[in-house]
Amino acid sequence: MFRAAIAVFIAHGAGTILSFLRNVIIGRMVSVEDFGIVGTFALAFAIIQTATDVGFDRMIVQDKDGRDEGFQSCLHMLQVLRGAAGMIFFLIFAWPYAWFLGNLDIYWAYLAMSIVPLIRVFIHFDVYRFQRNMKFVPTALITGGAPLASLIMVVILLPLVPDYRVMLIAIIVQQSVFVILTHVLAQRRWQLSWDPVVVRRALRFGLPLLLNGILVFAIHNGDMLLVGGFLGMDVLGWFYVATLLTITPALHLDTTIRSVVLPGLSRSVENRAAFEAHAREAVEYAAAAAIVILGATYLLGPIMVLVLFGAKYAQALPYLLPL
Secondary structure, X not given: XXXXXXXXXXXXXXXXXHHHHHHHHHHHHOOXXXXXXXXXXXXXHHHHHHHHOOOHHHHHHHOOOOXXXXXXXXXXXXXXXXXXXXXXXXXXXXXXXXXXXXXXXXXXXXXXXXXXXXXXOOOOOHHHHHHHHOOOHHHHHHHHHHHHHHHXXXXXXXXXXXXXXXXXXXXXXXXXXXXXXXXXXXXXXXXXXXXXXXXHHHHHHHHHXXXXXXXXXHHHHHHHHHHHHHHOHHHHHHHHHXXXXXXXXXXXXXXXXXXXXXXXXXXXXXXXXXXXXHHHHHHHHHHHHHHHHHHHHHHHHHHHHHHHHOHHHHHHHXXXXXX
């Protein structure tokens, strides 16, 4: 399992670093206020995901029928419905979101974010099926390729569009490339089906994850929403930098740990001793990750703020360790 953890860590790390580098470039090139608006786009994407996250990608890995083609095609159909619900949700939510943040003048930009769940309708779940056998190369290519395309787009567009709009385009490009790569690397055809039994199982599996996702959103993003709504885009700009430097490595390590331990937990669900052993490993990985993040933030956080993002974000420094 340790080798798999290293492989997944490197694979997801490439995507995380590319996304982080994209944010650094944008942060240096735009004003603090515009970078606050950039943060509201990332927040909007998180809201869309949270509002409809019922864990179909994880169900493919964990469910005993995850290898079955009919099971997979039914989850594709549910993903289509999920994407449509996400698009409708944000078409309705965009105006109150812009109003709360005091950004009604760019309401059109938040409205444009509703295209993201529509794009994600077409995700092919085959790449998640591969993880059942601890095959993470396709996932690595996707998690690295999509942020790379987004970074290249930012480098091309920033001289032409040196403001918050470049992030909106970058998000749409990244999600489009992500979906395309899931099809390029898939072995099966993307198809749709409907099975009431699978639908009921998927809802039983997903609804607790949806409720959990709302709580996780509140932990990871609720503070950003309140900062933006009550203190404005200037404050949100430097607060977003502090959040990037603390939450980004935490989410990266969380994704790594989940990718590695879920297949083992799934296979041993009927063997109590084996299951408890895998569960202990998961807790140990998480504890080690927390120690590493805290130590790295203490030693490197201030340097990264000032060197990477610039002195205009120095107000973020006192908030790194508490975050």
